[in-house]
Amino acid sequence: MSEVAKLLIDGKELTFPVIEGSQGEKAIDIRSLRQETGYITFDPGFGNTGTCRSSITYMDGEKGILRYRGFSIEQLAEQSTFVETAFLLITGELPTREELTRTSVYLNDFSPLHESMKAFYQNYPPKAHPMGILSAMVNAMRSFYPELTDIEEEMNKTYLRIISKIRTMAAMAYRISLGERVVYPRPDLCYCGNFLNMMFDSAVVPYRLDDDLIRALNVFWILHADHEQNCSTTAVRVVGSGKVNIYSTISAGISALWGPLHGGANQAVVNMLEKIHNKGFTVKECLAKAKDRNDPFRLYGFGHRVYKTFDPRAKIMKKVCDVVLSKLKRKDPLLEIVQRLEEAALNDSYFKEKNLYPNVDFYSGILLRAMGIPTNMFTVMFAIGRLPGWISQWKEDVADTEMKISRPRQIYSGKQKRDYIPINKRTL
Numbered sequence: 001m002s003e004v005a006k007l008l009i010d011g012k013e014l015t016f017p018v019i020e021g022s023q024g025e026k027a028i029d030i031r032s033l034r035q036e037t038g039y040i041t042f043d044p045g046f047g048n049t050g051t052c053r054s055s056i057t058y059m060d061g062e063k064g065i066l067r068y069r070g071f072s073i074e075q076l077a078e079q080s081t082f083v084e085t086a087f088l089l090i091t092g093e094l095p096t097r098e099e100l101t102r103t104s105v106y107l108n109d110f111s112p113l114h115e116s117m118k119a120f121y122q123n124y125p126p127k128a129h130p131m132g133i134l135s136a137m138v139n140a141m142r143s144f145y146p147e148l149t150d151i152e153e154e155m156n157k158t159y160l161r162i163i164s165k166i167r168t169m170a171a172m173a174y175r176i177s178l179g180e181r182v183v184y185p186r187p188d189l190c191y192c193g194n195f196l197n198m199m200f201d202s203a204v205v206p207y208r209l210d211d212d213l214i215r216a217l218n219v220f221w222i223l224h225a226d227h228e229q230n231c232s233t234t235a236v237r238v239v240g241s242g243k244v245n246i247y248s249t250i251s252a253g254i255s256a257l258w259g260p261l262h263g264g265a266n267q268a269v270v271n272m273l274e275k276i277h278n279k280g281f282t283v284k285e286c287l288a289k290a291k292d293r294n295d296p297f298r299l300y301g302f303g304h305r306v307y308k309t310f311d312p313r314a315k316i317m318k319k320v321c322d323v324v325l326s327k328l329k330r331k332d333p334l335l336e337i338v339q340r341l342e343e344a345a346l347n348d349s350y351f352k353e354k355n356l357y358p359n360v361d362f363y364s365g366i367l368l369r370a371m372g373i374p375t376n377m378f379t380v381m382f383a384i385g386r387l388p389g390w391i392s393q394w395k396e397d398v399a400d401t402e403m404k405i406s407r408p409r410q411i412y413s414g415k416q417k418r419d420y421i422p423i424n425k426r427t428l
Helices: 033-037 073-079 082-091 097-109 115-121 130-144 152-177 191-200 211-223 231-240 246-257 265-279 283-291 312-328 333-346 349-353 360-370 375-399
Strands: 004-009 012-020 026-028 057-060 065-068
Touching (some): 012 033, 065 073, 065 082, 082 097, 082 152, 082 191, 115 130, 130 375, 152 375, 191 211, 211 312, 211 360, 211 375, 231 375, 312 360
8 A cells, every 4th residue: 555644634534645756755745635625734935845746856965965867966077068967957868979069069059149139238237237137138038039849859959049148148248248349159169168268358368268167167067057946946947837938937047046045145155255354354253253143244155955964066166166276376365264164164063063064155156256257247157057957947847747837825814804995084
């Protein structure tokens, strides 16, 4: 007999089936709860609620495990490239050499923007945030490029078109914000090399591509490519459940990623480190302020809602960060603060009891800073990396016959029924 969960409510015993995932996770299927009892569950933030079945990403927060399509994040970061990982997430399997070559050709072919889209950039205010520009521009793609068809090859071209053009859009937004000429993609460069060249090449001082920096960017984007049902991914699935076009759906994901509690966390870490450096706080003072609930100071980059031991991405990011800083021979005072904070926190009983270990954002901001990426572009970098994950989650959601349009319930806590009083009869 299949395992069931029993619920006693209003003197009546109800049974609900238990669903088990491929890694042993268990869930109580309560889809019939409201219909049978009139009750709903109350779970702010959905921390205990499974909204879908997914075969894309597996996480075990207790053991610090992260896998894409069954492959460990450690192996992918060490041996794969971002383009190959994107192919894996979207299709479900690693590409053959021929498939990878064809994918790279499409990514280069799709890089240029429609001429009419370029004019949009000139009309954004000079201080417009790149994330706002990126979200709007991706949404605008629906007017310039074809909608998805049911032909698999054309669908894959649409996915690659978005992945290719988001890189061009991001670099273009940065160049125009500085009043510099736009640099276009080169067919001889890889995805990551092209992005760095489009960002930093100059007619005065040509940008010299470095294999270690290209590798670092590959790893950065691989580590951010997907992360299960987080805020922005859930936004993509919720918006997509209304059968919205993929461009607007991805635009919604970008907007959800913008916040400091999600994609903006690495920017918050750098801002925090700059504040510590400028005010001359000692590490001891920082830890004390972080423990004081009445102190507005927040120690960003420690702890994670899912990982209860360590963030496996953080270990990888730390190694990459060390390689890049050593290669560039840069002495970053913020990195010294990072190292002292890390050592102190890992040996502090309060942080150990609360499982407040350094997460990926603790190091990623320092890496991007060392590579010359401006702080206001940090979340844009995150969005480029997360794009394959959003596409694969959207694709899976659309194909799932169990899924319906998202419609959460609520517990109403407002006033009861009242009678309307005309304004001339209301008392002051």
